[in-house]
Amino acid sequence: MSEHVRTYTAEHVDDEQEEQPSSEELSCPECGGQLATDTEHGETVCADCGLVVEEDEIDRGPEWRAFDSAEKDQKSRVGAPTTNMMHDKGLSTNIGWQNKDAYGRSLSSRQREKMQRLRTWNERFRTRDSKERNLKQALGEIDRMASALGLPDNVRETASVIYRRALDEDLLPGRSIEGVATSSLYAAARQAGTPRSLDEIATVSRVEKDEIARTYRYVVRELKLEIRPADPESYVPRFASDLGLSDEAERRARSLLATAKEQGLHSGKSPVGLAAAAVYAASLLTNEKVTQSEVSDVANISEVTIRNRYHELLEADEGVAMG
């Protein structure tokens, strides 16, 4: 199912290498990839491996020669260089820790207190701010992925609630926003009874499946979310409609799953597989034949699994019909 598309093929290596530093269009000394100029930071970086070739060609110091105040306004660009390592690119002001004034004199105790209060508030605003940004980005991602998967609004709602909680409980440090956002959505979809498989989630996320699974487990544990194993029946409507089956077929698929559940036939088996098999079996029973490979396509389950499961399902069903 999740076929790994290999992007690193030989073609990259052969061509466009060994060009001497003639002008601006160079190739990366490390990997041979194309170089791109990042105008914001004045860096020349390799688009492939991220190696920084030239740094800071722009002078960020002040333009000293200004002869009147108007010119000074124009030319003055004093300030620290920006950085992407801080959420605000380092543009915000911080209050120093020393209790000294601008001339290095010590402050009176009264003023010291005042400064302390200011520091506290400054810190509060700064972190609140960064959380806001964080949240904004995450919510955007959740929205994007949710619509890509055709998940309803209430799922997005719960997903954002989960994310907010994760943020409040300081679960983010050490984890990517994307990863946690994706996990939140995955969890929300399952809670809402409209589950999507990890594979489906992974196709719309910018994060690898492994990481999603890992962060998901972590988030669930830390927030002690209660998520029961997905109910096979919850996959049925989607599969059935993807295959254009009738309501009758859908109904039969459900009943097959119900009787299978009574016999405890489903523990340990993948819910998706059960659902796929039930849908296939139902299509046979209602003479709306779909092929196994069609089902395996929409369900992302191998045909073999469908075969194995649907035999069991039919057996179980017959047993009930007899007894």
Added chain:
DNA sequence: ATGGTTTTTACTGCGTC
């Protein structure tokens, strides 16, 4: 890490259109 279980992959044979 390990072992047991489930799923997938790859291949083969059979019947039908």
Added chain:
DNA sequence: GACGCGGTAAAAACCAT
């Protein structure tokens, strides 16, 4: 001959320990 289906063996993935 291609297609749908069934079965099998071995590899891979998954899960609890």
